[in-house]
Amino acid sequence: VRVEKTGPIHVELISIGREILRGNIPDSNAVHLAGHLSRRGALVHRITAVDDSDRAITSAITEALERESHLVVTTGGLGPTADDRTLGALADALKRPLAVHPHAREMVESAYRRLHERGLVALEGMTAARQKICSLPIGSEPVPNAVGTAPGVLVRLPGGAAVLCLPGVPEEMRAVFDAAIPMLKDLIPNAHVARREVEAPTADESALRPLLDRMSEEFPAVWVKSHAPGFGSENVLIRVTLEASARTRQEAETMVEGALRRLLALAARG
């Protein structure tokens, strides 16, 4: 994948962990990342949740890169236990062996010292389990984890694409993601997104269709979407959302405001 300087970057998210596949927890990490990256103007194309298995994780990463993603962000599977398999699977996907990364090792040692001082873990030195979390695919950069023990992992690929691996515990995920953003500033845009929502005077999405089709034709750069709350809801009226992304806030606001005025004019005409 060669990252072009124009156009929005394509992002895929991969959430790793059987607890998501069992329906035990909602995938709040994906919501956080998708929202944050979208508000910056990135296009999140796909979110995939897979099991804690080497084969499933390796396939998901390989497929996401084959779909020409500029950035693939994984969450989960970075911890010390046997079902934390992300780095081994990433190494397989990239065909790069794992090796203890000196800087990651320092991060892990100092994290366990910090937790030991808080009385939370024993000071056992570099056990096999701890060594695992600082063994990264060759050529990776560790990303500091201010909350937990396992660093994030950033791999830049030839051509400009990148894979970022974040921990699965939401608080750690956010801390590592925040630390990774400045490292990715050439890749993650800082666009502005403007959004408007109006209520249509109908509960019938089928009646709105010709209007929405026309809007999409006239404003290809504005995302026009109807949301049916469902006929069982208290308020059954359709909501229509307009969204536009641009380099400046003003540009995005102007685009979406123009589309909204046109929508209201078309609707008034009936």
Add this chain to the structure above:
Amino acid sequence: VRVEKTGPIHVELISIGREILRGNIPDSNAVHLAGHLSRRGALVHRITAVDDSDRAITSAITEALERESHLVVTTGGLGPTADDRTLGALADALKRPLAVHPHAREMVESAYRRLHERGLVALEGMTAARQKICSLPIGSEPVPNAVGTAPGVLVRLPGGAAVLCLPGVPEEMRAVFDAAIPMLKDLIPNAHVARREVEAPTADESALRPLLDRMSEEFPAVWVKSHAPGFGSENVLIRVTLEASARTRQEAETMVEGALRRLLALAARG
């Protein structure tokens, strides 16, 4: 895919809708379906969220079937507007043309009549938008939607696998899924799942690893998983979950209870 009568069925979920990829809403449908199907003993292998685009949906369905899923369940994209694209994309994936299904047409007409009587929609007859929601890939069965207008769609494939398409509005999704379960009783098992959770006397997942490795070796049929709440949490202690699935509740309880006793014995030994 030929569905074997033994072993758990493999399920994939596909969630369709840009609002998920934008991080505007959590994918609560996937949580509901994954939880329900897992509790019945099915193995949900992958959850994929894709955009409202023909190509993305067709690829996601094709890939899920190529991974030898017995059941693929999609949510979203069944409505009347232009960005509701699931049935067209499914038709492409299965290489079966769309045609108005007489029974689906009756369901849609009667749903709009019902909503008209509640004063919610105009009685416009079979508009293009309404005809779209009863145009199914040839060989499909419509599934009644007691809440909204768009029927669900069930396609049985040669070999015994099936694709089930559900609406995206959560209340409609649940109604259509409930109606589909009896239609899928040869495919969806009715296993019992037993579950135990214990708190480990440590916050250090790396210290638990040898114990959990041993449990996985001794009890391959029991899912043993540690959950780190994260070192920033109020209660930092690791929780360990044990889960087993079997044909009878008693069998599942016996399996998980035996594993729990062994875990406590190993832990007491240090």
